Amino acid sequence: MLMELSYLPKQSKKYLKGYNGLSITNFMFATRISRVARLLNTRNEPKSRVEDIGSIIVNKSVTNGLNSNESLKLKDKLTSKGTRPRGRPRKPTPVTVIDKFNSVISYLEYVKYKKMKVTSSVFMGTFYELQVKEFLEENLKIKSTIHQGGSNDKGIDINAIWNPTTIFNNQRHTNDGDSTKKYETVNMKRVKPIVLRSNKTLKLFVQCKCFNTSKIAPKLIREIKGSCQEYFRKNGNSAVFMLVSTNGFTKVGREDFDKAQIPLIYVKFTKPRLIDARYPYDAKGWETGTIKGMYFNPLAVAMFKGLDWINFTTKLV
Template structure:
């Protein structure tokens, strides 16, 4: 596998194979960050019903590591078990647009040891404004091992876009870094929907679904 082809790798196992063949330093920040991104990609596909995800991260990713679509229909179908028949949905709720709704999903991973602060959230939120995405059909996931700070939460709630922070734990492997099956961690620790995301996803009961699972 040539070094050029690394930009085409969309799978954690293939990435580790590439690292083995090219003697990549598995202790480097780049290695750990890339593996984390590929794991998050797989996790969101299997647990969050994300689809058509493409990892595009790198030095010039323009603030987006992964792009794709988000299928909300499975969440809605399961939410019927929790539906409050007397509750009036928010006027911006995407429930009213189902089943034919096309959600653009942008994902930024920050594999940091510390909690993300307000400045990082402000920077990532700016990406959405810069590219003028549709505010009703675009969501951003900000994924990090640690929950964000209280100041970052305040900053998140100022955005006019739906943004969700997922705390997915760090990957660890003390045996064989090139064996994908030996990597542990990668568990969802917390989920936070900003105010706009709560409005758009009113009626989907997404947080409750993950709490029960």
């Protein structure tokens, strides 16, 4: 302002003849004052801000004139569930839906509710897995069993905790060969038999294959080794993998099974059969699958050395 007061009179004398410097200066000063006032007014005015409330955009200038309670009511009204939902509304879920099953009986109830066909491969695969699970719990005394079969089971249908020595509580453990030998060397690996370990508990992984005519091929053995190779690498021989199937091996599949660097057990278990068509959703209408034999690869033989599995399997069959 001071610079303008001192500068404008000189300009007025040079370019605006007929007017004295004081009157022109007063005129320009008043104009400048009005411009500054307008500028200050615009700076003091609240800026319009946009706030995103969920999926609704609210201009803050709309709520500036309202008090806090009114602005909160406006936001609640805009964001309330009464707004129009997108897409088709969800159907209410009945309370009686059975979403979980962990036994043959509960699975048959689930299938009956869902009106599934008992001839489908999906039904038979899950039904087979649950029958195997109940067989292992009853005869091999496995504990903490979890059935996780499905499309995303990563090659493992059942996992559990297993102490194999509990099966032979009434039987004296045999020691074949040198009793002072604590380790067995199989396939370039050292294995300590379970009967010589202080902790005899194993992690058991089970995969079930309810084949119609197919046999266990090398591809399946590679998938098994890939699904649990990392666990065996970190934990050593503290686990065993069991493959349960309705059919046997191909020639190359048997060779890969024996050469595997993890302990593998094969169990032949028959497919359940519907014997009474009047009761497809009742356990009494089905003939339960039965065990037909067990086979250990060399690494598993060394791990279970001292336990009489031959007589045990003969009694089951």
